[in-house]
Amino acid sequence: MKFISLLYSEKDIDISEIKVIEDDLGIEFPEEMIYFYLQHNGGVPEFVDGLFGSDGGNWIALALFFSMKTLKSNYLSFIEQKWFPKKYVPFATDQGGNQICFNIITGEIVIIYLDIEFTVEEAIDFLAVDFRGFINSLEEE
Known part of the structure; x- marks a missing residue:
């Protein structure tokens, strides 16, 4: 997987802390994640x-993990908001505040647009088949 240099990361986390979060949320994070x-x-x-990263036509300006x-x-x-599908876990945001998520069932990476008036299905665009593919598709401007 491509190395991405990030600034302003929070305190390091270990595998046991990640496992506690998985248990709390009732999900499993992809291995690459x-x-x-x-x-x-x-x-x-x-x-x-x-x-x-490309979402199949539009370019997404990644702002923050x-x-x-x-x-x-x-x-x-x-997930408290009834419209947001529980199968998507947001792990990053673009410069417009839209949520970049992984699908807990398939592992696919999608973006969910929050600032437009679409149905939920129309607000979701595919980005990559998995977390590794997403990271490897990112490019400098």
Whole structure:
């Protein structure tokens, strides 16, 4: 998996802390995502212009990877909202505040647009088949 340099990461997290969060949320994180979080507990891409990944036509300006603590609280907050599908766990955000998520069933990475008036299905765009594919697809501007 490609190395991504992040600034402002929170305190390092270990595997036992990740497992507690998995148990608390009743989910399993993809193996590649666990590996990533053991290296970086969230943070901002080092490159001034950010990192970009394609969603099949549009370019997504990645702004921030959430820390594990923030990931947990965001997921719990979003699933309280009846419209947000429980199968998507937000782990990052783009510069517009849209949520980049992994699907707990398939492992696919999607973006959920929050600032437009679509049905839930229309607000979800596919980004990558898995976390590794997402990270490897990111490019400097």
